[in-house]
Amino acid sequence: MDITWSGPEGSSHTTLYLCVPFFIGEHMNEKYMQMAFDEAKLAYQEDEVPIGCVIVKDDVILAKAHNKKEQNKLSLAHAEILAIKQACEKINEKYLIDCDLYVTLEPCMMCMGAIVQSRIKNVYYATSDPKGGCANSVIQIANVTNLNHYPKVYQGMMEEESKNLLKSFFKAKRIK
Secondary structure, three states: OOOOOOOOOOOHHHHHHHHHHHHHHHHHHHHHHHHHHHHHHHHHHOOOOOOEEEEEEOOEEEEEEEOOHHHHOOOOOOHHHHHHHHHHHHHOOOOOOOOEEEEEEOOOHHHHHHHHHHOOOEEEEEEOOOOOOOOOOOOOHHHOOOOOOOOEEEEOOOHHHHHHHHHHHHHHHHHO
16 A cells, blocks of 8 residues: 655654554455345345345445345255346446455355455455355365456455354254
């Protein structure tokens, strides 16, 4: 990040100025992941696999969605796909340049492909998916060669909460 400062080098104002964006960013990330988790809880209540997604640009929420595969009778109705579609419609663009995507489970192959095609800048996911995750688990998106875009990927925020919600959902399914 380029910062122009007219004050004296090393002054306390310079240090304070440099620290503020870090703390604001950290707080905003948690806020948006909590919104994604709230979407996952809505999916749970609707008897859908509890995955939620939020897309943000410049601290403005463009889209919120959760899985609706059962409701829509459509295998493509993943939280990320629904949110990407909603965000593109909101800004009337095919690309989501400089957008951040927050999701409660590591994106699958289809969703990671849509993320790449949408040019989403950052992907934040809560918990890994060792059977289908394509950010870092089954496929490491950063290692796939010749893509036209590579999102930055971050993992772990609200990991336990998201993992426990998924476990609770599938445990209840097995009991039925």
